[in-house]
Amino acid sequence: MRRQVAALLFLFISLCPPSSVGGQVSYTVPEEMRKGSLVGNIAQDLGFDVKRLQSGKARIFTGDSAEYIELDKERGFLLIREKIDREALCGQTTPCALLCQITLESPLELFPITVEITDINDHAPVFQKEERRLEISESAVVGSKFMLEKAVDPDIGLNGLQSYSLKPGDNFQLKLHGQADGSKKVEMVLQKALDRERQEHISLVLTAVDGGEPQMSGTMQIHVTVLDANDNAPVFSRPVYKASITENSAKGTVVTRVSAADADKGSNGEITYVIGNSMDSVARQFHITENGELILNGPVDFERARSYQIDVEAIDRGGLSDSSKIVVDIGDVNDNSPIISTISKQNSIPEDSPTNTVIAMMSVNDPDSENNGQVQCAISKNVPFTMKPSSNGFYSLVTDSDLDRERASEYNISITCCDEGVPSLSSSVTLTLHISDVNDNAPVFERSSYEAYIVENNTPGLSIFTVKATDADWNQNARVSYILEDSSVNGVPVSSYVSVSADSGVIHAVRSFDYEHIKDFHFCVKAQDGGSPPLSSNVTVNIMIQDQNDNAPQVLYPFQTSSSLVAEMVPRSADVGYLVTKVVAVDVDSGQNAWLSYKLQKATDRALFEVGLQNGEIRTIRQVTDKDAVKQRLTVVVEDNGQPSRSATVNVNVAVADSFPEVLSEFTDFTHDKEYNDNLTFYLVLALAVVSFLFITCLVVIISVKIYRWRQSRILYHSSLPVIPYYPPRYSDTLGTGTLQHLYNYEVCRTTDSRKSDCKFGRAGSQNVLIMDPSCTGTMQRIQNEKNILDEPDSPVEF
16 A cells, blocks of 8 residues: 555656756655655756766765765666655654755866655554553543643654544543644543542543545553542643753753642642653653653753753642643754865876866865854965865865976875864864876986097997986986987088987997097987977087097108108317207197107217207217218107107218218218118119219200200200209297298209209208218219309208
């Protein structure tokens, strides 16, 4: 039968569309519906597509109450999650409604929903006691009232208690009195005098009936014992007593005191006080003593009940009674801390989140009243977040400034809510929020530029240097790769010189470097992170090539050839310190590897000459005498200052004589090397023959040319022989390095006609240079006859 009633009610509710006012949706459902029953199509009623519920992560929030309603996001329906007992949920309160909210994200939206629970007739009226015994004096006057226990029906409205009936109705009839709380006081009124002698015991049946379909009822047996006369009933001093206590009052607290008077004397005037409420909660909460004091049995809670209405009955020994009401108001005490409920929250947000990004949404409620229930919430200091209140005790935790993961990657946000009671109570909750990384930092090199040194002649692939860049971001965004920027060095791509390791930043030499060709170069290295898009920065790397002593000194002067012999002339009248010549050498290395020193290794007469250690000047160290040999040969060693040092040798021929004839006579048999001493005569004869042949050949050619020109009526007396240029150095050495600073040109041009010969001289200090060709002995005799040449003994001559 109950299932049929529930089905009819469900059909009635489903035919009634929900109402929506100002964004609030209301539904009405009967109690005791089965789990999974439909409450309403919330998606349709809010005007949403079902996909919005799914993308917005729709949630239903019911606060502290039990979750009777659930949301089916797939279909957009509200369903019964647990069977609802309206009487357990709301008691006699009407209307009985469930308040909940549906929240959506992206964007954040909140929709309040009211589900009203209607009553069904699932309870019959019930009396606390199945029977009651009354003792009534036979002297009770007609119209005497006897208070009866009220029946209790948890249902409300038509399904609640509607009427009482008393049978049989010979001596008594029922009289109902409405009360302020909506209930009815039940009194049995004597309508016919009792006669104990006729009927000492009377049995009555009190029936309570509700108005539901089907109708339900409850009964209580009343047994009346007729006593002898007691013709005065107790009378209360007030019809209503009012009292107030604060919640959490201690057990045994005296709430108030009632009093009733009975005009009878003796035992008929003795009064007993009883609580007439049949509600178990009231009977358990209070009790009344024999002297009329209302005592608290246990603590009361303002949040559960703000007042109590207690029916009190005064009964004398004769069974006569009177009734009164005690109204007990409960005063609020600040005994509840604010309740913080998190509706939704994010565990992580990116560091580039804009201001006012919602982190969490919370509901804050304090069950206390007035100031005790007024709540203020605060957030921990020095965090880039703030609390924004909304209506109905809801708060949003949002960002209020820019975030930087590199400054703080995690926040523990403490939220404290305090009420305004005295003393104030508070509650706290801590939310942990992680800041996820965004690629907002470019790699940074440890230095603004780098300098690295490498010794020349290195092995290709040698590690030169390591560049290092760091990125303040995290994970992939902080993974740095090194790239060699495209550039050129002397027109050659820099990648032909060096390479860089993408992972470690180690710079390797691709080739072997030569200091004499390249002394330094620079290039750029780019550090790029792994973010999307990637960020990068550049740094300049300067590579300095360091010199090695890999080049031996080179002698520039005096130079030696296989076809001629150079000799320096020293007069016999030369004083001590006379400058004979200067050995000039260079070293293409640098630094101390190019510092040259000169040493005399061998000499025909070591006691006659010395070589300057630093400048290479060959000077006499004593007076030249007639006993000194005309032919002097010196071997000079030139060494650099490298480790190990390198050297070069040069032979210097010196002629000690005052005139050319003496020199020429001595040098006709002068040889360059010792291996020719044994064959001197052979070489001189051979040279003479060759020179004679060449001379005759030249004469024939010249005569032929002149004859040919004569025939052409053009006479030209000019003929030239091959010229050997000689470039002696400037002896002044301003830098002390032994390098050649300036060049002087010296040329001798001879023809067959000595009168038309052209001689050009270049003097260099007081040095005399003699250049001889051993094969030209005939020519040497003719030069002796040239007075103009003999007048210049200090000038170099080439033979």
